[in-house]
Amino acid sequence: MEPLFIVKKLTVALVAPLSIALIIGIAGLINLIRGRKKSGVFWVCLSLIVVWVSSFNPIANRLLLPLESKYTPYQYQAELAVGYVHVLGGGHMEGARLPGEVQLSSTSLARLVEGLRIANLHPESVLVLSGYAGIGSRNQLSNAEAAKKIALSLGFPEHRIQLFPEAKDTREEARSVAKLVGELSDDASLVVVTSASHLPRAMNIFEQEGLSPIPAPTYFLASEGSGGLYPSADAVNKTQRWLYEQVGLLWVELKALLSE
Template identity: 40%
Template structure:
């Protein structure tokens, strides 16, 4: 119940639902009350927020500090490891699709980076985490494992942790499976700082490996920087989501300490 409540409230606080709620409130004021000026101000501010969060310079400036905390994993800079842990993300499952098409958004880059690191560490095992969605009988970990197999990873080198519902539970399950053995932790660059905290709280010391970097540093065409786009709004959403996640993580830690 707490998990569902957390996801529901967190979802409503994401940029698009939050902005739409402000707009709806503004329309109620404009159409059903005498608070015309307040309604106009709320609607104008929500429109401006939607515009700004859809612009590349704004969106990527919000996301870049989160993504740049850890550098890309370089095999020569670290001792060999026996385990590469790839955290679960968005997915679906349609057996008629190409295997990789079942990994949505952030998940496919995570798996691809995990396979790169696995191949740089001969003899290592790939661990995929992530439970099944409420309406899906196949887990996130299982789908990622199928994709890895389709890309040439032997089934014997794949381990699945298909029960965890969130990053906190993933860190607990990884500790139960491999204990204190060194491992590489692969997840999206914007998610990695929060994930590392969960794993450190378990007394583990993973080697960070960011994947799926989104904030653009390379040159862009002028119109890509000045026209609002849904792509860049999604970058703002990731920054917003991870900021909310860190706030919840901090509150949960304080509550656990108090208990």
């Protein structure tokens, strides 16, 4: 495992709303223990504000909606020749108590269902599934293999599936499929399926790798309404997705600058 990849994952974990609130809260408690009452109260109150803001649906929706609105859902076009439908990885878990001994995460399942829908609209296309097992995971299967297992159970033909089980992130997924589609004819297209919030970053990365994919967003989280004025875990998830993508977009821009 590359050290830079591990650092990136740790950084993402630390910028999650609850992680930020916990770090600020601990700083406040340390100040209180050391007798710095005003400073301690300030940091503890700030940690509570971070929790409230990140769990408030109107704010979470306002943050995430612009990312999810950048691309519209995939619409069938009879004249469009699709060579590959690439479903990006999104996590899973395994266990004897689960149906088929594997269960995709809600993110991964939504991506797979949309990928199957698009692949079925284009019978000549190949369904590309990517994603590794995860850091420190007990999973025996990669995410790509887990998604294939579900796809086969739903009746999708095995000969139309291509796997990239070693790809650890979006960059590696893009590089893997770039080699695969290198022989595509000029009129054949690549469709990239991923979460709506992740798609702007994914498109950026795929284009940096010399590809011009057709975007296919799925797993929309943000709503155009307020979504409720009370704190909720769903709102925290939306805020976390927004923060995750901001860090990811910054990382992509940084790598582009360094490569130049």
